[in-house]
Amino acid sequence: MSSKKAATLRVIVEVLFLALFVFLLRNRDLQRWFLVFGVGLLGALFLGRIYCEWICPMETLFRPIDWLYAKLRLKRLRTPAIFKNGVFRWAILILFVVLMISVRVFKIKINLLLYITAFSVLVTLIFEEEFWHRYICPFGTLLTFFSKKPFFSMKVDKPSCVSCGICQKVCPVSAIEKESDGMKIDNSECLVCLKCKEKCPKLSITYSRSE
Numbered sequence: 373m374s375s376k377k378a379a380t381l382r383v384i385v386e387v388l389f390l391a392l393f394v395f396l397l398r399n400r401d402l403q404r405w406f407l408v409f410g411v412g413l414l415g416a417l418f419l420g421r422i423y424c425e426w427i428c429p430m431e432t433l434f435r436p437i438d439w440l441y442a443k444l445r446l447k448r449l450r451t452p453a454i455f456k457n458g459v460f461r462w463a464i465l466i467l468f469v470v471l472m473i474s475v476r477v478f479k480i481k482i483n484l485l486l487y488i489t490a491f492s493v494l495v496t497l498i499f500e501e502e503f504w505h506r507y508i509c510p511f512g513t514l515l516t517f518f519s520k521k522p523f524f525s526m527k528v529d530k531p532s533c534v535s536c537g538i539c540q541k542v543c544p545v546s547a548i549e550k551e552s553d554g555m556k557i558d559n560s561e562c563l564v565c566l567k568c569k570e571k572c573p574k575l576s577i578t579y580s581r582s583e
Contacts, residue, residue, distance in 0.1 A: 375570045382425070382566075386432040393429040402485050409511055416518035420525050424505065424512060425563040430492040434504075437496055448496075451503040461506070461513045468510035501544045506561060516560040525582045526562050526569065530554040533576040539568035 389408070396402045412423030425431055441448065454460075468488075475484055488510075495504050505512050528539075533554035540548040540555065547561035548568060557568070559582075569577040 375566060378566055379570075385426050386435075389427045390429045390432045397483075397486065400483075402483055405485055412511075413514060413518050416515050416522060418523045420522040420559055420562060420564050421512075421515045421519045422564045423515060425565045428511070430489055430504075430509075431563075433489070433493055434496050434501060437493070438501070448500045449498055449503075450500055451507060455503070455507045461508070464508055465510045465513045502546055505545045505563065519562075520560045521582065522559060523582060524579065525559045526557045526564060526566075526577060526579050527582070528555045528557060529576045529578070532574050534574055536573065538571050538573065539577060542567045542571050 392408070393402075393405060396404055408427065409423065412427060415422060440446075471484060474480065475482060492504055492509065495508060530553050535550055535554055537550060537555075540546075540550060543562075544565060544567070545561050545563060547558045547563070549556050549558070554576075557577075564579065566579065569579065
């Protein structure tokens with residue numbers, strides 16, 4: 373599938389799932405979205421973190437923010453160094469689980485998922501997307517565990533790679549690193565956004581079956 377067709381398909385899928393999210397919200401049944409996320413977790417074992425880029429309503433809401441900031445040439449803050457460790461992201465996940473259990477046990481009338489969505493937009497208005505995707509989002513943290521070795525993933529053809537670093541620059545979550553023999557993509561962090569594939573001048577990046 374060409375990059376243009378893939379981009380069009382991604383937008384269609386995003387809009388459909390955003391519509392489902394809004395439908396569940398209007399019917400006060402947003403908790404059912406966790407079923408969608410559950411499918412996303414299982415899907416990560418086979419296809420990587422496609423939930424993040426293709427399904428997640430938060431990511432869909434991030435798109436107009438990215439477009440607006442690019443048009444206005446506004447820059448957001450980088451991820452604070454103090455948060456760049458595994459302890460912080462797992463602490464956030466534990467806090468999220470505790471909140472979910474508390475809401476259930478004490479029957480607190482609060483739509484936790486809606487508040488998380490609003491918070492994600494607020495964070496992304498101030499910081500680059502990497503901060504939310506890689507260090508705050510509890511769903512993303514779980515997905516890193518399930519997508520370490522998916523059946524299909526983004527791959528770099530080392531022989532044709534010239535290590536120009538373009539893919540590394542366009543990656544929204546810093547999931548690409550330069551090695552001595554070429555670039556390498558961290559599947560556990562990769563959102564399968566296809567930006568690296570679209571920008572690679574040597575067509576060295578593909579989404580295909582993992583070795």
